[in-house]
Amino acid sequence: MTEPQEIKRDQLEAAGNGADSGCAEFQANMSERIGAGEDLQSDPHMLTCERCRSLVRELEYIVEVARQLMPIEAEPPD
Numbered sequence: 399m400t401e402p403q404e405i406k407r408d409q410l411e412a413a414g415n416g417a418d419s420g421c422a423e424f425q426a427n428m429s430e431r432i433g434a435g436e437d438l439q440s441d442p443h444m445l446t447c448e449r450c451r452s453l454v455r456e457l458e459y460i461v462e463v464a465r466q467l468m469p470i471e472a473e474p475p476d
Contacts, residue, residue, distance in 0.1 A: 424450055432457050 424443040428450075431438055438444060438454050 421447060421450055425453070428454065429457060432461055 420443055424441065424447070428438065432454070444451050444454065
């Protein structure tokens with residue numbers, strides 16, 4: 399029996415092979431934009447692409463968890 403994670407990976411790979419230039423352009427700087435705190439939910443590409451919406455949600459979750467694990471200090475220690 400195929401594991402659910404394997405199915406999801408196969409689906410993502412298949413979707414990536416047919417990705418249009420809009421996805422490639424959007425994803426090229428997506429992680430930097432998320433890291434800078436930009437709200438990508440209002441990006442026009444997000445309105446039409448479920449694949450990119452899902453990817454942004456996952457990356458935003460990773461960023462939030464990382465911030466909780468390693469909070470940014472206002473002043474570096476001496």
